[in-house]
Amino acid sequence: MRHDIRPNERAYSTKEVAEEVGLATTTVRKYGQILERNGYEFFKDGDRRIFVRSDIEAIIAIRDTEKPKDDTAKEVMEKQKARLEEGNETSVTLPDTYDNSLQDPNQLKDLLKVLANELAATNEMNTQLRNDVSHLKTAVSQLQQDHHAISSGVGNFSQKTHTNMEKLMEQQKNQYESLLEQEKEKSEFLLEEIRNMREDQNKEWQLQSDFNKRLEENVHKESIEKPKGFWAKLLFLLRK
Structure with missing residues (x-):
């Protein structure tokens, strides 16, 4: 010692x-x-x-x-x-x-000064530690708030994305069904037009056939009453 x-x-x-x-x-x-x-x-x-x-x-x-x-x-x-x-x-x-x-008053004064300085240094260190702890608590609290905000934001974004996707799929489905219905209506309209055209064509053909038939009958009838050569030539021209 x-x-x-x-x-x-x-x-x-x-x-x-x-x-x-x-x-x-x-x-x-x-x-x-x-x-x-x-x-x-x-x-x-x-x-x-x-x-x-x-x-x-x-x-x-x-x-x-x-x-x-x-x-x-x-x-x-x-x-x-x-x-x-x-x-x-x-x-x-x-x-x-x-x-x-x-x-010895002088020695006592020196020792008290040493103790006072060490105490001041200790108090300063304690104050700094308290400030650091306070800042750390504030930082941790802010991090917790940020984490909660981020988690909430991610959850809301995910929910919104899911909802938007459902809406988009529903819109696409409705649009597809609408287009399908329009195409179906067009097809039915075209089929109806084709049937009408065929009916009109058949009517034309039937009218033409009736006309030709009546014409032949008239020609035949007239050939009996008029010279045969004239009406045979006329019939030949009509058939041609």
């Missing part, structure tokens, strides 16, 4: 360290994780890191290294380990720091 904190030494929040070293708070947390992964120790209040000056120097070393960051983290950890072994054996833990801070 660390015991290298000095009397009246200032404590820093993650946000304050980020501002001092010119990094994002997420980057400071990432570098802290790299250091811890390689054996470096931080003062902590639960899961929250509390930084002192030596910790800021460790973050700067990770920031400025040109080597792999894990290699630099191991070097920083070794320096911290050597410093702790060479230091005095006074055990200073975080609760002791809090107890000393109660006796």
Whole structure:
């Protein structure tokens, strides 16, 4: 456990360290994780890191290294380990720091500032999360409404299409039946015309036959009364 904190030494929040070293708070947390992964120790209040000056120097070393960051983290950890072994054996833990801070107004002020900054950052994060959740709920609600509208639209379109198809089929059926009826009427009319023409033709033929018959009878009758040669020639001409 660390015991290298000095009397009246200032404590820093993650946000304050980020501002001092010119990094994002997420980057400071990432570098802290790299250091811890390689054996470096931080003062902590639960899961929250509390930084002192030596910790800021460790973050700067990770920031400025040109080597792999894990290699630099191991070097920083070794320096911290050597410093702790060479230091005095006074055990200073975080609760002791809090107890000393109660006796030192400046240290108490610094710790309260750290807590206030972390609380402000937490509140800001909570506010952002609430806003994100609210936007997400709004988006989900809009998606549900859009889904309902699309489903209703598809259903209505399908129903309208089915109805229109039924109407079209009914119209085509009626039109076909109407055309069929018209063709039937035309056929009947043509048949009637043909029958009438045949009857008229038969009548003509019958009249012509009657006429020819009467003419032959008259010619025959006249041939008896007049010279035979004259009426035979006339009959021959008529038959021709």
